Amino acid sequence: xxxxxxxxxxxxxxxxxxxxxxxxxxxxxxxxxxxxxxxxxxxxxxxxxxxxxxxxxxxxxxxxxxxxxxxxxxxxxxxxxxxxxxxxxxxxxxxxxxxxxxxxxxxxxxxxxxxxxxxxxxxxxxxxxxxxxxxxxxxxxxxxxxxxxxxxxxxxxxxxxxxxxxxxxxxxxxxxxxxxxxxxxxxxxxxxxxxxxxxxxxxxxxxxxxxxxxxxxxxxxxxxxxxxxxxxxxxxxxxxxxxxxxxxxxxxxxxxxxxxxxxxxxxxxxxxxxxxxxxxxxxxxxxxxxxxxxxxxxxxxxxxxxxxxxxxxxxxxxxxxxxxxxxxxxxxxxxxxxxxxxxxxxxxxxxxxxxxxxxxxxxxxxxxxxxxxxxxxxxxxxxxxxxxxxxxxxxxxxxxxxxxxxxxxxxxxxxxxxxxxxxxxxxxxxxxxxxxxxxxxxxxxxxxxxxxxxxxxxxxxxxxxxxxxxxxxxxxxxxxxxxxxxxxxx
Numbered sequence: 001x002x003x004x005x006x007x008x009x010x011x012x013x014x015x016x017x018x019x020x021x022x023x024x025x026x027x028x029x030x031x032x033x034x035x036x037x038x039x040x041x042x043x044x045x046x047x048x049x050x051x052x053x054x055x056x057x058x059x060x061x062x063x064x065x066x067x068x069x070x071x072x073x074x075x076x077x078x079x080x081x082x083x084x085x086x087x088x089x090x091x092x093x094x095x096x097x098x099x100x101x102x103x104x105x106x107x108x109x110x111x112x113x114x115x116x117x118x119x120x121x122x123x124x125x126x127x128x129x130x131x132x133x134x135x136x137x138x139x140x141x142x143x144x145x146x147x148x149x150x151x152x153x154x155x156x157x158x159x160x161x162x163x164x165x166x167x168x169x170x171x172x173x174x175x176x177x178x179x180x181x182x183x184x185x186x187x188x189x190x191x192x193x194x195x196x197x198x199x200x201x202x203x204x205x206x207x208x209x210x211x212x213x214x215x216x217x218x219x220x221x222x223x224x225x226x227x228x229x230x231x232x233x234x235x236x237x238x239x240x241x242x243x244x245x246x247x248x249x250x251x252x253x254x255x256x257x258x259x260x261x262x263x264x265x266x267x268x269x270x271x272x273x274x275x276x277x278x279x280x281x282x283x284x285x286x287x288x289x290x291x292x293x294x295x296x297x298x299x300x301x302x303x304x305x306x307x308x309x310x311x312x313x314x315x316x317x318x319x320x321x322x323x324x325x326x327x328x329x330x331x332x333x334x335x336x337x338x339x340x341x342x343x344x345x346x347x348x349x350x351x352x353x354x355x356x357x358x359x360x361x362x363x364x365x366x367x368x369x370x371x372x373x374x375x376x377x378x379x380x381x382x383x384x385x386x387x388x389x390x391x392x393x394x395x396x397x398x399x400x401x402x403x404x405x406x407x408x409x410x411x412x413x414x415x416x417x418x419x420x421x422x423x424x425x426x427x428x429x430x431x432x433x434x435x436x437x438x439x440x441x442x443x444x445x446x447x448x449x450x451x452x453x454x455x456x457x458x459x460x461x462x463x464x465x466x467x468x469x470x471x472x473x474x475x476x477x478x479x480x481x482x483x484x485x486x487x488x489x490x
Contacts, residue, residue, distance in 0.1 A: 001485070002035045002212035004205075008219025009050075010042040018385055019408045021238050021261065021284040022217045023054050025481075028286060030058055032478045037062060039204070041197050041221060043160075045139040045146065046114060046122065048076040062204060064197050068182065069145065069160050069168040077142035078120040081111070139163075169196070198225055205231055213485050215259075218243065229254040234488045239265060241284070242404045247272060256488050261407055262426060282480045283427045285411035287469040301333050303452045306395040306418075308339040308409055310382075311402050314346060316441055320401065321347055323445040325354045327452075328376055332361060334452065336377045337391055343379050351377045392416050396458075397451040401441050405429075414469040419451045419461040427472055433464035 007022035017023050022038075029036050037060040044050060044063075051057055065071075081092065086101070090108060093100040097118055099111040107127050114122045126134040132150050139145035144165065149157040160169035169180040176192040184203045190196040198221075205211060211233040216222045218239045226235060234256035239247055241261040247269045258279045260266045266281045273279065305324065309317065317340075324336050340347075351374060358373035359365055383391065385408070392398070392412040398420040400406055410428035413420040413435075420428070420435035421444065431437040436447045450457045470476065 002037065002210075003029050004037045004039055004212060004214045006039045006041065006214070006216040006222055006225075008042075008217040008222055009040065009044060010219070010221070017050075017054070019284075021240050022215075023056065024284050024286070025215060025238065026056055026059055027054075028474055028477055028481070030056070031474050036060065039201070040064065041201060043146070045137055046120075048140045049114065049120070064200050064204075065160065067184075067200055067204065068180065068196065070162045071139075071141070073141040073143075073163060076140050078140045079138050079142055080121065083142070084124075169193075194221055194224065197221070198228065201225065202230070205233070213488065218247075226254050236484060236488065239269065241265060241407050257484055259484065262404070264404060264424070280480070280484055281427070282477060282484075283407060283411065283472050285408055285472075286474040286477050287411050287414040287428070287472045288474055300396075302394075303331070303334045303396045304337060304391075304394050305334065305397055305399060305448070305452075306337045306339070306391055306409075307399040308406055309400070309402055310341045310406065311404070314344050316401070317344065317347055318350065319441055320399075320444060321350050323442075323448075324377070325350065326445065327448065328373065329354070329358065331452070332372075332376075334376065337395075338377070338379045339381070339383055339388075339391075340379065341382050343381065348379060351379070388412060392418060397421065397448065398435075399444070399448070401438070401444070411472070414465050414472065417462040417465040417469075419458065419465070421447060421451075428468070430464065430468050434461055434468050435465075 005022050005026055007017070007020070009017050009020070009022070026036050026038060038056065040047065040061060040063045043065045047061070047063065051059070051061070081099070087103045087108065089103055091102045093102070097113050097115070099113070100107070101109040101111060107130060109127060110125045112122045112124070114120045120140065121138050123138060124136040125132055126136070132153055134150065135148040136144050137146035137148070141163070143163045144161055147159045147161065148155055149159070155173045158171040158173055159167050162168050169178060171178050171193055178190040178193050178196050179188060180190070180196065181188055182200070185199060187199070190199070211231070213236065214233055215236045215238055216226065218237055226237070229235065235254060236257045236259060237255045239258065239260045242265065247265065256278065258269060258273070259282050260269055260279060261281065261284050263281055266279050269279055307320065307324070327334055328336065355370045355373040357365060358369045360369040360372070388409060389412060392409070393416050395416070395418050398409060398413040398418050400409060400420065400422045403424065405422045405424060405426055407426070407428070410420060410426060412418075414428050421438060422429060422435070423438055423441070425431070425437060429435050429437065438444060438447065451461065
């Protein structure tokens with residue numbers, strides 16, 4: 001079976017798309033021995049690095065911009081400074097994430113390194129009289145792929161180049177108009193770059209004899225594409241969790257089936273669609289258990305509470321913080337990791353204030369006890385996937401009291417058999433089994449201690465988590481997708 005996935009990665013470039021449904025779908029299908037073609041519509045000059053980091057190197061890739069720019073190169077061959085021509089007397093100063101280039105004590109260029117590794121060149125900004133005049137965007141296969149031209153610091157033109165340096169596409173950034181010459185169409189003028197991308201996609205898909213299954217991420221460009229879909233092939237639209245603004249534009253008779261990640265998303269989308277039968281809920285993140293039962297048992301002296309929020313109101317956060325501070329004050333072996341997308345100064349102030357009365361193991365207050373308290377209540381910004389995995393592997397319990405819990409964190413909790421506490425039902429939580437569904441956030445103080453201190457309850461919860469994880473592991477998610485593919489064919 002061949003599965004075509006059209007992702008929405010336009011913000012990715014050299015950074016792996018985090019928590020991305022298309023990425024995890026591709027990984028799932030590849031793990032089940034399926035042939036996957038990623039139909040990449042975005043300009044991603046560091047795509048090879050991205051695919052390697054996302055463990056998608058075995059996927060077939062068709063890139064719209066590779067076809068538009070007449071690129072046949074496959075292998076990574078990133079440019080280094082010595083590959084480029086520099087004026088005589090140029091001086092290079094290495095800084096964090098960039099290299100400053102001066103000529104005759106004047107700022108000539110800034111070379112930016114790839115965001116993830118700092119190991120390869122990403123793009124180069126050229127200056128004249130301290131004004132940005134050009135940006136050279138480098139492809140990881142060893143050539144300048146795009147040139148942006150600025151006048152009075154304003155972007156006026158964007159040229160997409162072939163590997164030999166010829167202009168394949170010229171985009172007027174003031175009008176949006178695009179000029180190009182292609183071997184698959186006689187049209188040379190397009191209203192904008194998206195119109196050109198949609199045209200080359202249609203040409204590519206029409207040329208495939210047996211298109212197979214098409215899964216399209218619900219990004220803005222993809223929603224435009226589906227409006228004009230003229231192929232006979234059915235399309236499965238994949239909606240990211242909690243993207244209700246996109247879901248509200250979801251009604252389209254060209255979509256044969258819709259896949260959402262949560263029951264709340266299914267309910268919201270069903271309000272937009274006349275036919276509720278073509279919606280299915282499939283969690284994006286598989287829970288293939290990676291640990292032995294009772295690996296995070298209570299013999300470990302440190303008890304880590306992993307609390308995460310993306311949208312909780314400040315007033316509610318204060319309630320939770322007060323309850324957690326009370327636990328810290330009575331248990332010197334408990335640590336809080338608080339991951340927040342919006343760290344409020346008021347929360348930090350509460351921790352600072354509580355630290356003033358923090359006692360050591362002898363019941364005394366001193367500088368060390370106060371400093372230790374603050375270390376045990378760590379406030380961090382939103383973490384990437386790898387860091388979250390590391391934190392969850394050491395966690396005793398996950399607390400997520402948002403109205404829409406973080407699906408990725410919940411899947412990790414199941415993967416590592418970590419009990420979880422939240423406010424709403426999801427595919428990753430069975431109340432009273434692998435965790436608790438609270439009626440109100442004020443109930444946290446009554447529920448949390450038993451997951452920290454009751455060995456029998458903890459063991460029971462781990463066993464339940466291990467069983468529930470089987471329902472959302474790769475094999476089960478693949479079965480759910482097969483059912484959808486069969487429905488689309490029938």
